Amino acid sequence: MLQPTNIMKNPFIALLAFTVSFWLSASYIKANVITVCGSCQPNTLKQAIQLAQPGDTLLVQQGLYQETSLEITKRLVLLGQNKPVLDFMNKEGLRITNADSVVISGFHIKNIGISYTKDFAAIHLFKTNYFRIENNVLTNVFFGILVEKSHYGLINNNRVSSHATEEFNSGNGIHIWHSDNMTVTNNHVSHLRDGIYFEFVNESIIANNVSTQNVRYGLHFMFSNHDTYHDNEFINNGAGVAVMFSKFINMRSNRFYKNWGTASFGLLLKEIYDAEIVANTFEENTIGINIENSTRINYTQNNLVRNGWAVKIAGGCYTNIFTKNNFISNSFDVSYNSKMNDNKFDQNYWSSYTGYDLDKDGIGDVPYRPVKLFSYIVNQTPETIVLLRSLFIDILNFSEKVSPVFTPDNLVDATPQMKTIP
Amino acid sequence: MKQYFAMLLLSLAATACTVSTKPINYGQEACHFCSMTIVDRQHAAEVVTNKGKVFKYDAIECMINDTRKWEKSDYENIALVVINDYSNPGKFTDAKTATYLISEQIKSPMGAFLSGFSSANEAQKVQHEKTGDLFTWDSLQEKIQ
Numbered sequence: 001m002l003q004p005t006n007i008m009k010n011p012f013i014a015l016l017a018f019t020v021s022f023w024l025s026a027s028y029i030k031a032n033v034i035t036v037c038g039s040c041q042p043n044t045l046k047q048a049i050q051l052a053q054p055g056d057t058l059l060v061q062q063g064l065y066q067e068t069s070l071e072i073t074k075r076l077v078l079l080g081q082n083k084p085v086l087d088f089m090n091k092e093g094l095r096i097t098n099a100d101s102v103v104i105s106g107f108h109i110k111n112i113g114i115s116y117t118k119d120f121a122a123i124h125l126f127k128t129n130y131f132r133i134e135n136n137v138l139t140n141v142f143f144g145i146l147v148e149k150s151h152y153g154l155i156n157n158n159r160v161s162s163h164a165t166e167e168f169n170s171g172n173g174i175h176i177w178h179s180d181n182m183t184v185t186n187n188h189v190s191h192l193r194d195g196i197y198f199e200f201v202n203e204s205i206i207a208n209n210v211s212t213q214n215v216r217y218g219l220h221f222m223f224s225n226h227d228t229y230h231d232n233e234f235i236n237n238g239a240g241v242a243v244m245f246s247k248f249i250n251m252r253s254n255r256f257y258k259n260w261g262t263a264s265f266g267l268l269l270k271e272i273y274d275a276e277i278v279a280n281t282f283e284e285n286t287i288g289i290n291i292e293n294s295t296r297i298n299y300t301q302n303n304l305v306r307n308g309w310a311v312k313i314a315g316g317c318y319t320n321i322f323t324k325n326n327f328i329s330n331s332f333d334v335s336y337n338s339k340m341n342d343n344k345f346d347q348n349y350w351s352s353y354t355g356y357d358l359d360k361d362g363i364g365d366v367p368y369r370p371v372k373l374f375s376y377i378v379n380q381t382p383e384t385i386v387l388l389r390s391l392f393i394d395i396l397n398f399s400e401k402v403s404p405v406f407t408p409d410n411l412v413d414a415t416p417q418m419k420t421i422p
Numbered sequence: 423m424k425q426y427f428a429m430l431l432l433s434l435a436a437t438a439c440t441v442s443t444k445p446i447n448y449g450q451e452a453c454h455f456c457s458m459t460i461v462d463r464q465h466a467a468e469v470v471t472n473k474g475k476v477f478k479y480d481a482i483e484c485m486i487n488d489t490r491k492w493e494k495s496d497y498e499n500i501a502l503v504v505i506n507d508y509s510n511p512g513k514f515t516d517a518k519t520a521t522y523l524i525s526e527q528i529k530s531p532m533g534a535f536l537s538g539f540s541s542a543n544e545a546q547k548v549q550h551e552k553t554g555d556l557f558t559w560d561s562l563q564e565k566i567q
Contacts, residue, residue, distance in 0.1 A: 116464060116511055117528075117548075177529075193461055199533070215449050216459045223533060238449065238459055263452045263459070270457055292457065 037061035045070055052076055060084045071095045072102060080106030083137065087111050093122040105134040112141040114169050121146035133158060143171030144192065150179045157186040164191050164215045172197040184209060194220040195237065202226050217242045221249065230254065240266040240285065247273045256282045265290040277302060287312050291320065300324055301421060309335050318342045324421045327351060331388065334370035337379050341408035345370060349417040357418045367412040373400035441501045443468050443514055444476045453480035455488035456532060463511035465530045465537060470502040483534035486566050508537040515540035518559045525554025534566065
């Protein structure tokens with residue numbers, strides 16, 4: 001007599017039992033596969049969706065499908081073979097409402113209409129949980145993927161684009177509103193208003209995406225808490241990433257590159273509490289990190305390279321701690337608009353540090369003052385920027401360095417590193 | 423020659439002190455209160471002081487929240503308050519005579535679901551379609567906290 005434990009010990013029997021039980025349960029579910037193609041019956045998605053029972057799979061073959069008012073309200077899997085094209089002819093796109101576990105994969109969706117009163121999206125999910133939107137190409141859209149009041153969704157490996165340039169009649173690439181536990185990975189988003197927009201979204205992850213050439217922000221957070229974004233690239237957007245009115249956001253290993261313009265920045269923090277900013281690269285931005293009214297934030301091992309302002313701090317910012325960051329070739333390392341300082345700079349590398357290290361312990365023997373007097377003057381009177389790199393300004397900064405009067409005198413890095421931090 | 427010079431001076435003086443609204447450069451300018459780039463042509467707002475200084479906002483709620491924090495003397499020096507008419511994107515209308523709608527179905531940039539209309543009829547029409555509550559400028563001040 002075999003004991004249950006013995007059954008599980010024998011891998012062959014266990015596998016057999018699993019297969020049989022799977023086969024039995026599968027035969028009860030009776031999921032059908034419905035093939036859709038130009039010469040099949042059904043030959044449109046609308047017919048196929050009406051025909052399908054919950055749990056069915058629609059296999060859509062290559063071809064052009066002109067569709068209008070397409071709505072899914074049951075659990076379906078839509079698979080495209082060789083990227084069939086869904087043309088919505090400048091009207092509303094695919095809507096998925098109150099249906100769980102929907103999969104949309106392998107489609108090219110195009111031509112979504114513009115509306116001032118409705119948020120038309122290529123794929124619009126409303127109260128839909130456990131969905132997967134994968135491997136799609138969305139072009140000429142108003143909104144790309146719009147998710148509202150949903151939980152546990154995956155948006156992976158999609159390419160979303162439109163042609164917003166100076167125009168504002170564009171929506172956002174991936175817009176998530178009032179949802180949680182979302183995973184947004186490996187997407188490419190370009191030429192929209194905001195590449196990715198999180199509004200009231202909690203416990204979610206954004207990773208390995210590229211967001212570029214968007215009119216406003218590459219990534220935008222509003223009223224969202226406990227989220228992580230890592231290993232993304234934000235290149236050449238109106239401004240890189242705006243994180244506003246949010247708590248506990250973790251930002252790791254992202255690249256903020258070439259966000260140029262009068263009010264542009266790599267990263268804007270506005271009313272942010274308890275965030276971690278680790279190992280990011282800020283390169284060639286007008287302002288690397290713009291910090292307003294943000295408190296308890298740790299900046300560790302970031303690279304700030306060739307920015308106009310590496311870090312600009314305004315308003316009441318408390319307990320911002322900068323440790324082991326590289327500040328390399330920035331016009332201004334740190335800019336402040338008040339005399340008060342409650343922030344800490346420790347063990348950073350500053351390329352403009354001119355001190356010495358006589359005891360050869362790798363730490364500069366004199367403290368570094370990252371705030372130049374000139375940055376105060378530029379804050380007050382922006383036009384004075386034309387004096388940058390003039391002898392007059394050098395003398396001004398030097399005299400302030402020798403005897404600080406205007407800059408907060410405790411704003412120093414007492415342990416500046418002699419070598420860049422790897 | 424002298425009179426040309428006088429005219430030039432006069433015209434300069436006139437342009438310097440005009441108290442009027444300025445068009446918003448959408449996609450380029452940032453909100454004075456929340457620093458967000460202004461892109462929404464249906465929800466932006468503007469305040470002009472007696473000296474002709476212009477403050478631009480991406481949302482009506484930002485404008486209200488900002489001016490509320492101003493010093494009393496500054497607040498009393500406001501000459502014009504305008505908002506975008508929801509039904510005519512990009513067109514300003516007087517904020518004090520406008521009708522306001524707060525509807526969960528119309529998102530505004532700073533999460534207050536607040537839109538303004540130049541015509542009360544139009545506001546009622548949109549309310550009928552999208553649900554929500556109507557406000558006047560005065561009742562709105564109590565609602566937005």
